Amino acid sequence: MRTHGWSGTTPADDTEAVERIIAAARTAIERSGADFTMAEIARDLGVTRQTVYRYFANADALLTATALTETGRFLDVLAAHLDHLTDPAEAVVEGIAYTLESLTADKYLGLLLTPGRAGASSPGITSDTALTFGRSILERFAVDWAAAGIDDRRLDELVEHMLRIVQSFVLDPGRPPRQGADLRAYLTTWVAPALRT
Structure with a gap:
């Protein structure tokens, strides 16, 4: 030193x-x-x-480290918000919706998950930083992933899929943007079935 x-x-x-x-x-x-x-x-x-x-x-590495340090609070809040959901599909739908709704209020979460911000030199939403962050989100869910038939490889793929969905909504929220019950209904129709097969 x-x-x-x-x-x-x-x-x-x-x-x-x-x-x-x-x-x-x-x-x-x-x-x-x-x-x-x-x-x-x-x-x-x-x-x-x-x-x-x-x-x-x-500066990108420092920005990413700072954002990761600060988003620990978001992970705690998200885990508490989802602690009653043990069904994988319900937990993933609510996890994506809640994360999207939190992006505007949590500047550090926005730094990690908004394209062109933290980790700008990385490949984007599927950067190692984003994937590690996404995995830490899923590991805090009250879901027994193994009992649901989702092994480590599939859990990593689920993280990638969730991050790609978040990125899609960030880049183009829709016209009009989906929020609240409408957002959750959309995700339940198009995301949840993949976790129920």
């Missing part, structure tokens, strides 16, 4: 350094959105850009 800079208070270890960098990124996102620079983060921390680059390869 570098020992110079840090506005006179050197982190105890690399873990603390990463936490401080993510906290600075969070402040930058709150101040001006996702278009911060590594120089801005370094200036806020009182370190050189090289120090920030030691922990994060670029």
Whole structure:
């Protein structure tokens, strides 16, 4: 760990350094959105850009790490919202609908799941970051996936499918955009049957 800079208070270890960098990124996102620079983060921390680059390869990597850290709260809220649903089809329908409805209110979730935001240099909605995030969502569901006949490979495919559905609705919400009961009825008609076969 570098020992110079840090506005006179050197982190105890690399873990603390990463936490401080993510906290600075969070402040930058709150101040001006996702278009911060590594120089801005370094200036806020009182370190050189090289120090920030030691922990994060670029601004996209830092943005993604910050968004993942912050979306933990969303995962907790989503898990509590779905904790009574044990049917895979019902849980997936409600999970997609609730996530879509939360995108506008949760800026960090939006950073992860809106094309061209966090992970902009990645292949998009099926980036490793998005797939890992999606898998962590499904693993918090109150569904017994194995009892439902969905093994790890199929669960990964389900994550991809759910992310592609979310992306589709983000890119084109429809005219008029589906919301509430209408959105859930649509997903129940066209998504749920795949989980009931």
